[in-house]
Amino acid sequence: MHTLNGQFLAIDTASRKPIYEQLADGLKALIARGDLREGVTLPPVRQLAADLGVNLNTVAVAYRQLQDEGLITVRHGSGAVVSSRTLAAQTEEDLRKPLRSALTQLVLSGMPVSRIMRMVSAELRFLTKGAK
Amino acid sequence: MHTLNGQFLAIDTASRKPIYEQLADGLKALIARGDLREGVTLPPVRQLAADLGVNLNTVAVAYRQLQDEGLITVRHGSGAVVSSRTLAAQTEEDLRKPLRSALTQLVLSGMPVSRIMRMVSAELRFLTKGAK
Amino acid sequence: MHTLNGQFLAIDTASRKPIYEQLADGLKALIARGDLREGVTLPPVRQLAADLGVNLNTVAVAYRQLQDEGLITVRHGSGAVVSSRTLAAQTEEDLRKPLRSALTQLVLSGMPVSRIMRMVSAELRFLTKGAK
Amino acid sequence: MHTLNGQFLAIDTASRKPIYEQLADGLKALIARGDLREGVTLPPVRQLAADLGVNLNTVAVAYRQLQDEGLITVRHGSGAVVSSRTLAAQTEEDLRKPLRSALTQLVLSGMPVSRIMRMVSAELRFLTKGAK
DNA sequence: GTGGTCTAGACCACG
DNA sequence: GTGGTCTAGACCACC
Numbered sequence: 001m002h003t004l005n006g007q008f009l010a011i012d013t014a015s016r017k018p019i020y021e022q023l024a025d026g027l028k029a030l031i032a033r034g035d036l037r038e039g040v041t042l043p044p045v046r047q048l049a050a051d052l053g054v055n056l057n058t059v060a061v062a063y064r065q066l067q068d069e070g071l072i073t074v075r076h077g078s079g080a081v082v083s084s085r086t087l088a089a090q091t092e093e094d095l096r097k098p099l100r101s102a103l104t105q106l107v108l109s110g111m112p113v114s115r116i117m118r119m120v121s122a123e124l125r126f127l128t129k130g131a132k
Numbered sequence: 133m134h135t136l137n138g139q140f141l142a143i144d145t146a147s148r149k150p151i152y153e154q155l156a157d158g159l160k161a162l163i164a165r166g167d168l169r170e171g172v173t174l175p176p177v178r179q180l181a182a183d184l185g186v187n188l189n190t191v192a193v194a195y196r197q198l199q200d201e202g203l204i205t206v207r208h209g210s211g212a213v214v215s216s217r218t219l220a221a222q223t224e225e226d227l228r229k230p231l232r233s234a235l236t237q238l239v240l241s242g243m244p245v246s247r248i249m250r251m252v253s254a255e256l257r258f259l260t261k262g263a264k
Numbered sequence: 265m266h267t268l269n270g271q272f273l274a275i276d277t278a279s280r281k282p283i284y285e286q287l288a289d290g291l292k293a294l295i296a297r298g299d300l301r302e303g304v305t306l307p308p309v310r311q312l313a314a315d316l317g318v319n320l321n322t323v324a325v326a327y328r329q330l331q332d333e334g335l336i337t338v339r340h341g342s343g344a345v346v347s348s349r350t351l352a353a354q355t356e357e358d359l360r361k362p363l364r365s366a367l368t369q370l371v372l373s374g375m376p377v378s379r380i381m382r383m384v385s386a387e388l389r390f391l392t393k394g395a396k
Numbered sequence: 397m398h399t400l401n402g403q404f405l406a407i408d409t410a411s412r413k414p415i416y417e418q419l420a421d422g423l424k425a426l427i428a429r430g431d432l433r434e435g436v437t438l439p440p441v442r443q444l445a446a447d448l449g450v451n452l453n454t455v456a457v458a459y460r461q462l463q464d465e466g467l468i469t470v471r472h473g474s475g476a477v478v479s480s481r482t483l484a485a486q487t488e489e490d491l492r493k494p495l496r497s498a499l500t501q502l503v504l505s506g507m508p509v510s511r512i513m514r515m516v517s518a519e520l521r522f523l524t525k526g527a528k
Numbered sequence: 529g530t531g532g533t534c535t536a537g538a539c540c541a542c543g
Numbered sequence: 544g545t546g547g548t549c550t551a552g553a554c555c556a557c558c
Binding site: 350351363368 | 483499
Binding site: 029032090098103106110123124128 | 157160161163164203217218219221222227228230231232233234235236237238239240241242243245248249251252253255256258259260
């Protein structure tokens with residue numbers, strides 16, 4: 001049985017971010033942390049949809065996105081399996097833009113740079129479980 | 133004269149992120165950097181729209197968002213003026229979520245944590261112009 | 265079925281007040297009254313636009329304003345749902361200024377104070393349906 | 397010399413309400429209170445504009461509005477004189493709409509009806525100087 | 529089928 | 544000359 005940590009897969013229907021993207025983000029964080037390792041089978045689309053109370057298609061789209069990014073392999077009849085912990089190559093720009101956007105908000109919120117750095121460190125430790 | 137750095141206000145029509153949001157983000161970065169200081173008048177909506185090749189309304193929506201966030205004051209008939217460099221209070225969650233999302237992508241891209249930290253530092257120095 | 269009381273959502277194209285604001289005001293009154301309770305789905309933007317004979321975008325702006333004020337939650341693909349009957353905190357000044365302005369007009373119209381008070385009471389009973 | 401109470405004629409350039417209307421509202425409140433009685437001459441347009449730091453035309457438009465509402469009489473060369481404390485007739489709807497709008501905001505702000513009533517009473521006492 | 533975004537272009541309000 | 548509003552209509556994203 002798959003009981004994925006609710007902290008990651010918490011969905012917020014009020015958010016402007018699409019649910020499928022919230023889902024994909026959460027699953028990616030789980031993969032980054034190693035909570036979902038290579039070879040692990042993801043929960044069936046129907047089950048995850050039921051658990052989270054979202055539409056089946058929404059979950060399917062999230063899985064599809066992970067597949068497109070090379071993180072999972074979907075095999076008809078046997079489910080989705082984590083196949084890698086490395087994303088398909090992206091331009092550095094695609095990686096930098098969301099980072100800059102997030103940091104800009106932090107800077108404009110008035111948070112001191114030192115505290116921002118601590119927040120970033122904490123997040124990175126969290127995403128790598130302190131290992132690596 | 134208003135020649136805003138094209139590096140910030142470059143818009144990507146292919147992106148899933150709405151143009152008006154890309155614009156708001158870019159303007160926020162300019163405000164965070166101090167390239168646009170308190171009291172400075174932003175370019176007229178029509179001029180910026182023409183410069184960027186987008187519709188007047190699209191720019192107007194971006195300006196309106198900045199106004200709602202308290203960063204600029206729009207004076208009918210005169211123009212839009214930077215009024216603050218501090219955003220209205222936000223939940224720490226609202227600030228952390230996009231940060232985690234951006235960092236997750238970086239981690240999964242295979243970039244070593246040390247290099248991610250350097251990238252973050254570089255961005256922060258950039259956003260604060262190394263000063264402050 | 266969505267047949268919102270025409271008394272509230274009557275729009276006056278001759279008014280100096282923007283249509284989207286008249287709409288937002290009317291919807292707020294409906295929410296205050298409880299005619300639109302938490303969980304109720306608002307009419308689709310396109311339908312309301314057609315019913316009122318205004319443009320889709322105009323209604324969308326009104327909905328967006330209510331969303332920004334926290335009164336409704338817009339779920340992409342489903343619709344807009346009333347999520348709260350309480351506005352985000354406002355300055356007492358922001359609340360008093362329009363009140364003083366409205367009362368000044370009433371006083372200058374020559375209406376006796378006693379009758380103004382009765383009018384206010386009637387409006388308040390109306391907005392709260394006498395209940396609560 | 398005319399030193400009009402700054403409390404009434406305070407203008408807020410950040411407000412979405414036009415300056416000329418803020419001015420007209422403030423002058424109306426002064427007339428309602430009797431601080432400006434029939435026969436009193438208003439400050440010259442140029443002086444008031446200079447005092448408030450606004451454009452001359454803006455003040456002129458405010459005066460023009462008061463004139464249209466029958467509250468003042470403008471005589472070329474001799475200034476604007478308060479001619480009445482009664483507005484030209486308005487439909488009850490025109491008076492009720494802004495009142496309902498202001499009250500709706502108050503109700504949705506969560507303020508108890510009893511406190512709203514007290515606020516209204518206070519404003520009315522203020523506008524009539526407790527007299528009448 | 530729902531809301532969101534964008535465009536082109538007209539017209540108005542403000543200072 | 545500035546920003547604001549509105550329209551008509553197209554196209555996209557989400558569920």
